Amino acid sequence: MNSKRRYDFVKNRNIFFIASAAVTLIGIIMVLAFGLHYGVDFKSGTSLDLSIGKTTEKAQVEKVFADTGLTPVILTMGGANNDRFSARYDEVLTEDQVKTVTTAFVTAFGNQVSSEVNVVSPDMANEMKNKAMIAVGIASIAISLYVTIRFEWRFAVSAIVTILYDAFFVIAVFSIFRLEVDLPFVAAVLTTIGYSINDKIVILDRIRENLRFSKLKTDADLAELVNTSIWQTMGRSINTVVTVLLAAICLYLFGSESIKLFALAKMIGLVSGVYSSICLATPMWYLLKRTSLRSVKAAPAKANS
Structure with missing residues (x-):
């Protein structure tokens, strides 16, 4: 694929970082100011x-x-x-x-x-709310440990930050539009975390594989490696999200009222997951790796002087 004809995700990373930071800030303000619209599962x-x-x-x-x-x-x-x-x-x-x-x-x-x-009852509602938060926390920690053990720390940091972004993005959308938060919503957040880390591992693993056969001398070489890895896995990422998204859309359109919000949360999480994998996680890894690459170059220069 001609590198001049494809979209440069690394070059345009600041657009994605700023947009994502703005959405996160709005979400934090909404959650702090208005909280979440809890359903009967989480309130008496x-x-x-x-x-x-x-x-x-x-x-x-x-x-x-x-x-x-x-x-x-x-x-x-x-x-x-x-x-x-x-x-x-x-x-x-x-x-x-x-x-x-x-x-x-x-x-x-x-x-x-x-x-x-x-x-x-009020006691049962508080208990279910606490257990839901614990479940999300345990899932996030377990996935973080897995990524840290399997990949180098730069991959782990990029993946962990962006899966937390995906989970919060779903929460922020439900807070902004005052959608009801219940147990199916928690299930949707957990599946979002699982899907999101799967998508990120596919791309990050391709970057790691390409690193083995590359000779990085400049920032441009590193950016080219990242963009190439993204485009090599783009077809798989799109096919996977479209397939699962179609199933979620069918659940939303034809499912019962009790699972409509679950399907909606799932749809939001799927879109956020593929977006953060391509537009956030990989450029973030690029920045971390670029800093390391520059420090390695600076060390011999100092030694020679």
Whole structure:
């Protein structure tokens, strides 16, 4: 491939660094100022899932809730025939309140109505939130150790910084757009970390392989090696992300309401993972390696003087 016709990722690295830093800064401000929009999994409340067995309009369902005096904070509808819906309450409903709602729907739509109630107490919500953070932390540390042992420290630093960026990018997007954070979201963040490190190892491993047969004398030689390695793995990176992205898009479009946000988080993480692998991790390694290359050159010069 002609190096003059392909995009130079190393030369344009500052564009990616500045854009990524801006997104990270906005995300930090949003998380600190507004926090995350926790779902019922991470805060006390009640989730009431009902199936009414027939097609209906959302306005009809809202009217039934209004008549009971127990209007949910969030109401989502789904199912093949729009016959299922999920009602989310910020408070823990009593058995009598749940019975009032289910009785109202049986009266309105018939005996085919079925329901499922999930209640999360304040203690349980805090416990699940803490365990979710521990899970993300353990996964990040384990991956960091693996990369550190398998590769040299420059590869490890580049990979670790950018997988943390990918995980935070998903969190930042959900914070900015006030999307609900629940257990499936945590699963999406963990899979994002796993996919992201896999993509980075492919590119970094190619750089390491090319290093064995290269003679680096100048910064331009190093930049050419990095760009060549990126383009050699570009097809694999794009094919992999497109394949998984299509599956995530199908989950989002045709899946149930309960997994839509998981699919969305997965889509965001996939795009961020391939972006950071190509545009952030490799240029970052280039900067670290360039500093080492210059220091090696400076040492003999001092010795000769």
